[in-house]
Amino acid sequence: MNTPYVSRKQWLESREQEKGSLLFYSVLGFVLLFLFIAPFHQGLFLMFSYEAKPGNNIFYNFPLYSSYIFIYIALFLTSLFLMTSFKATGKRDMLLLAVWLIPLAYLIPVLTRPASVYLALQGLYVELMYASFFVISWMLARNKKGAALVQHGILYSGYALVIYGLLVWYGNIQAHGVIIADSNGMRLTSSFTYANSYAAYLIAIILGALYMIASSSKWAAAAGNALILAPALLSLILTLSRGGLVLLPVVLLALLPFIRLSGQIVMILNLGIAAVTAFILSGPSTRIGAELFHTSNAALSAQAWLQLAAGSVVVALLSAVIHKYVPPAVGKLEEKFKLRYARLWFPLVILLVGGIGIAVVLNSQWVLNLLPENLQQRIASINFQQHSVQERGYFYKDAMQIVNEAPLFGKGGGTWAALYQSHQSYGYASNQAHNFLFQTLTDIGWAGALLLFAFIGCIVYFYVRHVIKHHETEDGRRHFVYFIVLVAILAHSFMDFDLSYGYLSALVFIGLGGLLAGAALPGTKEQELPITSGKAKWIYPGFVLLLSLCMLVVSIRLLKANTEAGKAYNELSQESVQLEKFIGFIDNAMALHSTNADYALLKIRILNDVYNQTKDQQYLQEAQQLAARYMDNEPNAHGIHEYRYQWAVQDNAQQALAIASESIPKYPWDMMWYERVMVLSYEMGYAAGEGKKPAERDAYYQKAVGIYQHVQEKRESLKSIPSSISVPPFEITKPMFLVLGRISYDQGKYAEAADILRPALSDNLDSSVQRYIARWYVAALQKQGKTDQAWVDKLVAKDPNEAEELKKLAGA
Structure with missing residues (x-):
């Protein structure tokens, strides 16, 4: 049944009535608290790994699980609010239903055969949180005050994070990981503890601040937002993020066509002034930060802050002048010369002039000399041949x-x-694919990825179409900060793992919800057709209510489990560990979160340690049973494979060989597994030979030789890797040389055995493997009627019993 046409006045009045709702303001309060609290907890980084130290995962998951509870309370209140005023208008609001298909895409692999049940469920939980943010943001952004406060919350929390990062940089606050030192020099990471993702966040904040300056109706508001420009741009420089420095102007140029000409000019002028200030400050700030990183100096810190404050005030004052004089002047020019489409061609002019300017700067050594040396090097290395691009x-x-x-x-x-x-091409270590698209494809395949990007694309299309129609009106500009944040973070996420930060992903979905609400402003009759009527209007709010309650229960269990696991982990740090207390804590955690492989690995580790100390089989059996239970859900858990191997190698060589052999394709660049297969194959082959089973012996020996040949093929493949990439070592180990030498020796190929063992000789004979290599090398020469007296003397000098061993081998 079609409802009557809703006039623009009626539509806006209904929106304004939502302001008075206690539920509305409660939800708004939850969202604002989240915006100001979450980024200071490592940006809610998603530790999609259970191979790291268990304490890391417990530490990172606590704020994440706390956020779940926070958000599902807000979603519950949102569902109550929707029951009283759910007005989904127009076909575009069907996206309120479509957003729940994204978590469904993450649920499908959980129900089939995921790579890891634990990690797959983690992915499902965070996607449910993002979908919740989308619905909450859509609800809040449907009225003017809600949209304004959330957008201001995003920016002001960003301003606070910028100041926090600089407080650490200038030595006023001590915080681990906020500043890192690598081959490029010192880098500012703020609470994200990763410079590139912090740079992506800074791009969103800088562009958002520029837009707030350009759209402000009062000079004081413009100057207030301009105060943060120099600190934010300086922070971007201090990240040493090449991608951030390149992407900032690119995203700006992509956004400019949606902004009025006067606003474009105001943004460009403010950015230029702030950028010059930031680059001037970058040299002193880098030197001061480097000194304060190693020592405390209040006077030096105060000097840095005075310089930054002076620069920021200059930028703010000039911004106020620009705000007063530039827009009126541009308006007169537009009217006089009828520059109707100037907002479209002016970005092209900026692109041309900016490109020439950048080229001149990069080729002007005197300009580059004004910058810190590490920044000069980073700028000079911006090209597609750099190692980070090739690695990706x-x-x-x-x-x-x-x-x-x-x-x-x-x-x-x-x-x-x-x-x-x-699947890796060489032995790099990276739990992130460094690209949102490819990581999404591995998680939910082509069907899920197409659904996700179609969802994003539809919202962007609806909003862009709306902005094009209403770019001159307040309605057209009201939600633009959402658009800035969305574009900035998404653009950078195709170069790095920004969306592995729960906070940045939440901002993306908050932005999408805001844009959907912004695109629903009245304009045509079709837009005003409600898609809910009668009893059907209760279905969606009821679904949201039920989901929020279910996930609230799940989230509370997750947090309680994490807390219990934290107690167990802390118990291990005590001088005298009480096993019963540890077991009690970790069993509680596993009961509450049964699929968590972190907790299982932690318990297995302790049970194994206790068994090694006491030799009580009860502990070993419990550890083995727990490992067997988790193998079905976590077939790729390196830690569980390692324990299974260590248990088997003690009394079941055949099983140990099977475990090591099946681990090679799982970890093809871990030489340890190749070594284990070769050593076990030789030992079992030698035993078969002693048992007069020559065919069995030869089969085992051939397996060991085949593993060596496989390693050589993989070593050969590394030659195709560009030299600019630092490839981790993949070298034949001493035990592997010993195995090959002894196989040749046992087969009577003495010259071949000596040739194999000779390169593995070492003057350091402290290890038994090195002594064996030298012993069998000398024995292989003796079998040929030769000798190497120098090595005979070295062996006997190290251990007089070696003389007798060599006699036995010579007479065998």
């Missing part, structure tokens, strides 16, 4: 191999972390 190329190639194993629906959240080692 291999990540993407390897990701597609994973995608091809489950192309339609993927293998669930955390698939890259679980499987990348089995």
Whole structure:
């Protein structure tokens, strides 16, 4: 049944009535608290890994699980609010239903065969949180005050984070990981503890501040927002993020056509003034930060803050002058010369002039000399041949191999972390694919990825169409900060793992919800057709209510489990560990969160340690049973494979060989597994030979030789990796040389045995393996009627018993 046409006045009045709702303001309060609290907790980084130290995962998951509870309370209140005023208008609001298909895409692999049940469920939980943010943001952004406060909350929390990062940089606050030192020098990461993702966040904040300056009706508001420009741009410089420095102007140029000409000019002028100030300050700030990183100096810190404050005030004053004089002047020019489409061609002029300016700067050594040396080097290395670009190329190639194993629906959240080692082109270590698209493809396949990007694309299309129609009106500009944040973070996420930060992903979905609400402003009769009427209007709010209650219960259990696991982990740090208390805590955690592999690995580790100390079989059996139970859900857990191998090698060589052999394709760049297969194959082959089973012996020996040949093929493949990439060592180990030498010796190929063992000789004979290599090398020469007296003397000098061993081998 079609409802009567709703006039613009009636539509706006209904929106304004929502302001008075206690529920509305309660939800708004929850969202604002989240915006100001969450980024200071490592940006809610998603630790999609259970191979790191268990304490890391417990530490990172606590704020994440706390956020779940926070958000589902807000979603519950949102559902109550929707029951009283749910007005989904127009076909575009069907996206309120479509958003729940994204978590469904993450649920499908959980129900089939995920790479890791634990990580797949983690992915599902965070996607449910993002979908909740979308609905909440849509509800809040449907009225003027809600949209304004959320957008201001995003920006002001960003301003606070910028100041926090600089407080650490200038030595006023001590915080671990906020500043990192690597081969590029010192880098500012703020609470994200990763410079590139902080740079992506800064781009959103800088562009948002510029837009607030350009759209402010009062000079004081413009000057207030301008105060943060120099600190934010300085912070971007201090991240040393090449991608951030390149992407900032690119995103700005992409956004300018949606803004009035006067606003474009105001933004460009403010950015230029703030950028010059930030670059001038970058040299002193880098030197001061480097000194304060190692020592405390209040006077030096005060000097840095005075310089920054002076620069910021200059920028703010000039911004106020620009705000007063530039827009009226531009308006007169537009009217005089009828510059109707100037907002479209002016960005092209900026692109041309800016490109020439950048080229001149990069080729002017005197300009570059004004910058810190490490920044000069980073700018000079901006090209497609740099190692980080080439490394990402291999990540993407390897990701597609994973995608091809489950192309339609993927293998669930955390698939890259679980499987990348089995598909990698060389032995890099990265639990992130460094690209939102490829990581999404590994998680939910082509079907899920197309759904997600179609969802994003539809909202952007509806909003852009709306802005084009209403760009001159307040309605057209009301939600633009959402658009800025969305574009900035998404654009950078295709170069790095920004969306592995729960906070940044939440901002994306908050932005999408805000844009959907912004695109629903009245304009045509079709837009005003409600899609809910009668009893049907209760279905969606009821669904949201039920989901919020269910997930609130789940989230409370997750947080309680994490708290119990934290107690167990803390118990291990005590001088005298009380095993009963530890077991009690970790069992509580596992009962509350049964799929958490972190907790299982922690308990297995302790049970194994206790067994090694007491030799009580009860502990070993419990550890083995727990490992067997988790193997079905976590077939790629390196830790569980390692324990299974260690248990088997003690009394079941055949099983140990099977475990080591099945681990090679899972971890093809871990030489340890190749060594284990070769050593076990030799030992079992030698035993078969002693038992007069020559065929069995030769089969084992051939397996060991085949493993060596496989390693050589992989070593050969590394030659195709560009020299600019630092490839981790993949060298034949001493035990592997010993195995090959002894196989040749046992087969009577003495010259070949000596040739194999000779390169592995070492003057350091402290280890038994090195003595064996030298012993069998000398024995192989003796079998040929030769000798190497120098090595005979070295062996006997190290251990007089070696003389007798050599006599036995010579007479054998």
